[in-house]
Amino acid sequence: QVQLKESGPVLVQASETLSLTCTVSGFSLTTFGVIWVRQPPGKGLEWMAIIWNNGNTDYNSTLKSRLSIDRDTSKSQVFLKMNSLQTDDTAIYYCTREDYWGQGVMVTVSS
Amino acid sequence: DVVLTQTPSTLSATIGQSVSISCRSSQSLLDSARNTYLYWYLQRPGQSPQLLIYLVSNLGSGVPNRFSGSGSGTDFTLKISGVEAEDLGVYHCMQATHAWTFGGGTKLELK
DSSP states (O other): OEEEEEEOOOOEESSSSSEEEEEEESSSSSTTTTTEEOOOOTOEEEEEEOTTTTOOOOOOTTTTEEEEEEEEGGTEEEEEEESSSOOOEEEEEEEEEOOOOOOOOEEEEEO | OOEEEOOOOOEEEOTHHHHHHHHEEEEOOOTTTSSEEEEEEEOOTTTEEEEEEETTTTTTTTTOOOOEEETTTTTTEEEEEOOOGGGGGEEEEEOSSSEEEEEEEEEEEEO
C-alpha cells in the first residue's frame, strides 16, 4: 500500500541547515510528485516545495531562497534541505502525495 | 498568491447534526483545462491530515458518504450530513491550481 515516511533530526541549532528525507513505498516517484508541507505548533499548514514526477521542482516563493528539493528514484526517496534556520522554523514537517500523507517529523530549532 | 479563507474558524456541533464549512479563494481555482484543484482534509488531534474530498466533490478512498463537497470558481463548501464523534478535529481546504495554499482551518468540536 502507499506509504510515506519522513525522517530527520528532531533538534537543530539556529543558523544551521535542516536535511529531511521522505521515503515512499507503494508507488513510483516517476509517476507521482511529492510535496513538503510544514505546520508550526498549533498553527496551520504551509506548502514548501514540490518535486514533480518528471523531476522538475517548484518552491514556495517566501521560502525559495532557503530551500532545495531533490530525489533518488532508485531508493524511492525525496530530500528537502532548508538553510539559515530560525526558531520560527520549528514545526512538524510532512511529505505528501496530496492523497496520502506521512506521519510527519517534529523539528525544533534551538537558539 | 492565492489566499483561502475558511469560515467559521470554530464549529460546535452535536452528534447527528449536519454542518457546513466554507472555503473562499481570492481568485478562481478553475484552470485552463477546466479542472478545479480544491481539496478537503481532516486532521484529527495528533495525526497528519487525511484526504476527504478531491477536485471539489470527489470522495476520497474509504471516506464515508456523509461527507460531501461542492462549489465552483472561488466558493466551496464541505458538508457533513450527521456528525459522528470520529469527525472531530480540524478541517483544512487546500488549492493546487495556483501552486498550493491552505485555508486557516476549521476546528469541529462537540457542543
